[in-house]
Amino acid sequence: MDLGLRNKTVLMSGSSRGIGETIARVFLEEGAKVLINGRDKKVLAETYRKFAKVYGNFVSFFNGDLTKEDKIKTCLKQILDNWREVDILVPNVGTGKSKPGLQADIKEWKRIFEINLFGAVKSVRQVAPIMKNQNEGNIIFVFSIAGLEYFGAPIAYSAAKASLLTLCKSLAFELGNYNIRINAVAPGNMKFRGGRWEEIIRDNPDVVENYIKKDVPLKKFGTPEEIADSVVFLASEKASFITGTYMIVDGGQTKSFFKMVKMDKDVLGKFDISGRVAIITGGAGLLGIKHAEAIIEAGGIPILADINRKMAEEKAKALSEKNQREANGYYVDITNRSSILVFKDKILSRYGRVDILINNAANDPKVKDSPDEKPWSRFENFPEEIWDKDIDVGLTGVFICSQVFGTEMAKKGKGVILNISSDLGVVAPDQRIYRKEVLADDLQPVKPVTYSVVKHGLIGLTK
Numbered sequence: 001m002d003l004g005l006r007n008k009t010v011l012m013s014g015s016s017r018g019i020g021e022t023i024a025r026v027f028l029e030e031g032a033k034v035l036i037n038g039r040d041k042k043v044l045a046e047t048y049r050k051f052a053k054v055y056g057n058f059v060s061f062f063n064g065d066l067t068k069e070d071k072i073k074t075c076l077k078q079i080l081d082n083w084r085e086v087d088i089l090v091p092n093v094g095t096g097k098s099k100p101g102l103q104a105d106i107k108e109w110k111r112i113f114e115i116n117l118f119g120a121v122k123s124v125r126q127v128a129p130i131m132k133n134q135n136e137g138n139i140i141f142v143f144s145i146a147g148l149e150y151f152g153a154p155i156a157y158s159a160a161k162a163s164l165l166t167l168c169k170s171l172a173f174e175l176g177n178y179n180i181r182i183n184a185v186a187p188g189n190m191k192f193r194g195g196r197w198e199e200i201i202r203d204n205p206d207v208v209e210n211y212i213k214k215d216v217p218l219k220k221f222g223t224p225e226e227i228a229d230s231v232v233f234l235a236s237e238k239a240s241f242i243t244g245t246y247m248i249v250d251g252g253q254t255k256s257f258f259k260m261v262k263m264d265k266d267v268l269g270k271f272d273i274s275g276r277v278a279i280i281t282g283g284a285g286l287l288g289i290k291h292a293e294a295i296i297e298a299g300g301i302p303i304l305a306d307i308n309r310k311m312a313e314e315k316a317k318a319l320s321e322k323n324q325r326e327a328n329g330y331y332v333d334i335t336n337r338s339s340i341l342v343f344k345d346k347i348l349s350r351y352g353r354v355d356i357l358i359n360n361a362a363n364d365p366k367v368k369d370s371p372d373e374k375p376w377s378r379f380e381n382f383p384e385e386i387w388d389k390d391i392d393v394g395l396t397g398v399f400i401c402s403q404v405f406g407t408e409m410a411k412k413g414k415g416v417i418l419n420i421s422s423d424l425g426v427v428a429p430d431q432r433i434y435r436k437e438v439l440a441d442d443l444q445p446v447k448p449v450t451y452s453v454v455k456h457g458l459i460g461l462t463k
Contacts, residue, residue: 010027010089012034015047016037023224023227025051036051045061045063060082091123092142095115112156112160144157145250149463165456166453183246186250277303283303284311292327296325297323300356303327303329334393363394395457398419
């Protein structure tokens, strides 16, 4: 079958070994021109020599870390100088090696996100303008079934991969007008030479064998070739009407995605949580107040935790006076561990425990569109500092709060953590909905691509 990939140019990061190497080889077999990449100069050179022997000048290489913006820029200059265009981008840089559970500190959390999410974001930001000028292109992310369901993978890794999926959905909406398709492939358990599973099998062969037989309906490992075939298909003309979605290649291991349960005030009111201490981050905001009202009406003690101390205290006071029950407001910066620890000590000193944590805080930017009518809410114009803020508040802050208060709950042997996501963590937001000038100061509320990324990452973090 001719997939229509002859002479197409492919930028394939993380392709000197393993799954990435196999994807690059299958593209070459289809007649595409492929730039392979890796950080290990020796391994990359060997892979290049092996490919060049068969495919000649249809293959080139770039040695460097393509999670770094300067390296991406240099790499793109090389591919454009050689082949004048970039038809297909496969950001394949990633790692699942991390500390388990809540053992990962923020430094480790950010390292995992830098490799598994931000590297892909940086690549897309630089490649997208090239593809827009060409009025065509394909981007295929390689994420993981750990971004869909809980499989015991490191929490930060699962959250990063879940975020990558929603990035895919959001970009498909934003770049579709330029005939650029965005899709993703989610590998399950893949065994290959030098891979992580080879190491695990060596240490625990019987455990691994039982795990595969029990959890994978096809009762076997997948191969890099099966991932490569999926990626190459999605990049081909045979998939010309497929965008904003993902292909699972896992032998049937994933069984469900998620369940969404509506818990409105009427439902919550039927529950008795008398005397339970409930922290609500972003508690002074509109949704935070709604959570607090539901908590106090069910007999709980709402703690409005917010970066705006004055507003948190005022809202808590009003809530307390209205219901004739206790409610309190506190200052906390959830992106700062020291601030959270100080806040935790105050709560424990006063109440002796935390029963419920509602992670509700989120960055909610309101901006003026730029004069050239290229609103920065769109991906290609989005400021990196706002991206960082959204991730810090909506994901990193949730992680720190859950780590700090979850540890206290574990000491008591009970507790509840609720993470507030959004339907926009499942589907990409239609920006036209948020273009209405509804604010008196002419600022427009927006739901940028990071909002969806954060909210879907929150689903992965929760799992």
